Amino acid sequence: MLKRIAVLTSGGDAPGMNAAIRAVVRSGIYYNLEVFGVYRGYAGLIQGDITPLNEGAVGDIIHRGGTFLYSARCPEFLEEAGQRKAVTELRKHQIDGLVVIGGDGTFRGAQRLTDLGFPTIGIPGTIDNDIPGTDFTIGFDTAINTVIEAIDRIRDTASSHERTYVVEVMGRDAGDIALWSGLADGAESILIPEVSFRMEEMIARLKRGYERGKKHSIILVAEGVGRGMEIGDRIKEETGFETRVTVLGHVQRGGKPTALDRVLASRMGAKAVELLIAGEHDKMVAIRNNELIGIDFDQAFEQDHQPDLSMYELAGILSI
Template sequence: MKRIAVLTSGGDAPGMNAAVRAVVRKGFYHELEVFGIYHGYSGLINGEIEKLDLGSVGDIIHRGGTILYTARSDEFRTPEGQAKAVEQLQKHGIEGLVVIGGDGSFRGAQKLIQHGIAAIGVPGTIDNDIPGTDFTIGFDTAVNTVIDAIDKIRDTATSHERTYIIEVMGRNAGDIALWSGLADGAESIIIPEAYYNMDEIIERLERGHKRGKKHSIIIVAEGVGSAVEFGNKIKERTGFETRVTVLGHIQRGGSPTAFDRVLASRLGAEAVELLLKGQSGRMVGIRYNQIISLDIDEALMQKHQVDLALYQLASILAI
């Protein structure tokens, strides 16, 4: 293998640039030509492919987002679009591809693999919802962003003696809500993976109020529903002054944490290593702090599992 390429697809995540940097520099270490594909699969179809050098990825490890940009592509979902993408890779003599993104990006890689293109997936999404890996690139940074926001909101909640309901991202996964809620001592954490009882939430709020608690924080994962609706229900049943904050896309941005920079560097380098070994159709991940790889098809057939032991702990500590 002499030529490889890297692209980022789907939602951006802090640490993607560190992964791109690792792919390029590991490739150069092994005397490969490395190409960057801009705007994901859409850019691949349109031939937005440029050769990268060491300077192309200089001074990017600390930057959020992705220097390769990202986009969604309806055309790539069609056989015609996939044929155009394969044609572009062949035109540039690219023999291997590293795809950095979430499950949708990995499904795109599956299509290219079916056309004979060697591809390796690197999990990059703040949602942490890719089965087979303990953590995805960007998750740790997103959680720390949420924690910083909650800390600030708590100051206001205390000053005004209010109950705050905070909605966080994560699609259908509750990892961001769970980790940030546990880290910040939220009174209740509401996630898609666990049954919640509104009566118990109300009882906990009222119990805290009776013992003199001045404020409460409730974290709601977006996959459960609207925080505004939860806020209205709580206000109707308790009469407590209630405010709602939807953190939104602030969770995707910002300089990646040390954990995400190191994780991205390890995963990006391992992806190149797998291509050099002639492997394809694999995704890299981390388990028990060890870098592993597994079949993409197998990974995508599994269901993401949240750590319910953490959920139980959060509930106990918020008594």
């Protein structure tokens, strides 16, 4: 019988993780469970850095970015010996189930724990929105709103000085941040890892805009495509346009979560507890068509994340 559960965050932080932790803790208490927090992810789990959490421990955190449980890398957990240490610590604290919040790497670790006989449920928390099987991940909406706000400010300067701006955003393997932000902010070109592009075509688009009287342009680049500085240098060399480059970097991970991320995180946190109570494990909470479901980790691992390419085509149509 499920009596005690624990929650941890792992991998890169994402706005809304605190809201998810809060939902796990308070939902667990509502269902008469004892809830524990694991500090510093899998590293803390191996070290036994596990603390009871009550309602007050998660008060006043729903609006805060980052994760108050912290996150850390843990090479030791990649090995079976480290995974067995983690299970030993969970058993020592008489914990019956674990909720992990993070991305692909976090879920693979969770699956290893399940393979060793420990029930685990995952909640997708990553700004990249690159977890297959779910429409959205916690933190994505906040990240794109951060990017949009930055582009709005950059556009003011681009317009005032008649410049071309290249804005590099996060997305090593996934282009959702660039795609959604670029469409929302009317970028002239959006470069994402999932779609090949020709520099010559982008240059031609910029020149056509200039010839019809356009005085400034925004080029949005996902980091997985290439370095913004190199692309900016090439644009300046080919066109002669005054070109500037902004790399937004880790500013995209921080900040207060949006209402959408707070609500999504709260719903997913409660759903994770419900799945554990129902005896489910080796699953991830997903949202599809605004419905929360549990899907096997294998479904997420076996698929490749794909952005909505109809949005990419629409962005091209609207930026003529």
